[in-house]
Amino acid sequence: MSKKDYTLDGEVIISAQTAKRNAREFKTSTRDEIMLYVIHGILHLLGFDDHSSSGIKKMRAKEKELMALI
Numbered sequence: 001m002s003k004k005d006y007t008l009d010g011e012v013i014i015s016a017q018t019a020k021r022n023a024r025e026f027k028t029s030t031r032d033e034i035m036l037y038v039i040h041g042i043l044h045l046l047g048f049d050d051h052s053s054s055g056i057k058k059m060r061a062k063e064k065e066l067m068a069l070i
Helices: 016-026 030-045 053-069
Strands: none
Touching: 016 030, 030 053
16 A cells, blocks of 8 residues: 555644653653654554554554654
8 A cells, every 4th residue: 555545534632731740650751752642643543443452562562663763
């Protein structure tokens, strides 16, 4: 499938306050937390699902892969 064969339709809404709070809790930066949320939201738009243990595993692996690229 080429990049022109599909479109994404949706929105990713991020809570900066939640990102800041979770950054403190998970010992990461607010920037990294926000980037994780953006990636997570885009993965949902692409059809990833995190409502089963196998789905969670796939999504976390893809999040980790993409975060390493940033």
